[in-house]
Amino acid sequence: MPRPYRLWPAFALLLAALPAAAAEDTREVGYVNTAITNLGLTRSHRVVVERFDDPDVQNVSCWISQARTGGFSGMLGVADDPARFAITCAATGPVTLRDGARRGERGEQVYESSTSLFFKETRVHRFIDEERNAVVYLAWSTKLVDGSPFNAVAVVPIR
Numbered sequence: 065m066p067r068p069y070r071l072w073p074a075f076a077l078l079l080a081a082l083p084a085a086a087a088e089d090t091r092e093v094g095y096v097n098t099a100i101t102n103l104g105l106t107r108s109h110r111v112v113v114e115r116f117d118d119p120d121v122q123n124v125s126c127w128i129s130q131a132r133t134g135g136f137s138g139m140l141g142v143a144d145d146p147a148r149f150a151i152t153c154a155a156t157g158p159v160t161l162r163d164g165a166r167r168g169e170r171g172e173q174v175y176e177s178s179t180s181l182f183f184k185e186t187r188v189h190r191f192i193d194e195e196r197n198a199v200v201y202l203a204w205s206t207k208l209v210d211g212s213p214f215n216a217v218a219v220v221p222i223r
Contacts, residue, residue: 090116109134120165123157147205153218197222
C-alpha cells in the first residue's frame with residue numbers, strides 16, 4: 065500500500081489542471097510579464113487578459129484582466145493569485161436575451177476562475193436592468209475580507 069505522503073505530488077498535478085477547466089468558454093487573449101521570477105527559469109508574474117462570451121445573452125463578450133503569480137508555485141498551479149482584476153464588456157452585434165437568461169436581484173453566474181488552490185475565485189454575475197434596458201456584469205472575488213471584497217462592474221446596453 066502506498067504511503068500517503070508519496071501521493072502529494074500526483075495530487076498537486078491533478079489540482080494544477082483544475083483552474084483551466086473552471087471557465088469552459090474562456091479564451092486567453094494575451095498577457096504581459098510584470099516581474100521575472102527565478103532568473104527567468106520559471107513562469108514570470110503576469111497580467112493575463114481573457115475573453116468569455118455570455119451563454120444567455122447573444123452578441124456580448126467580456127474581457128477580464130487578472131494578475132497571475134509566477135515562480136514555481138505558479139507553474140504548479142498552487143499559487144495564491146492576488147484578488148485584483150478589471151472587467152469590460154461590449155456588444156459585438158445586436159444584443160438579444162435568450163429565454164433562459166435569469167432575471168432578478170441575485171442574477172446569474174456566467175464566469176468563474178480559480179485564483180488559489182483552495183477557496184478563492186473570481187466570479188462574474190449577470191444582472192438584467194429592465195428599467196434601463198441594460199445587461200450588468202459584476203466581477204467579484206470570493207477572497208474573505210472585512211467589509212467588501214474586490215469588485216468591478218461593466219454595463220452593456222440592449223438596443
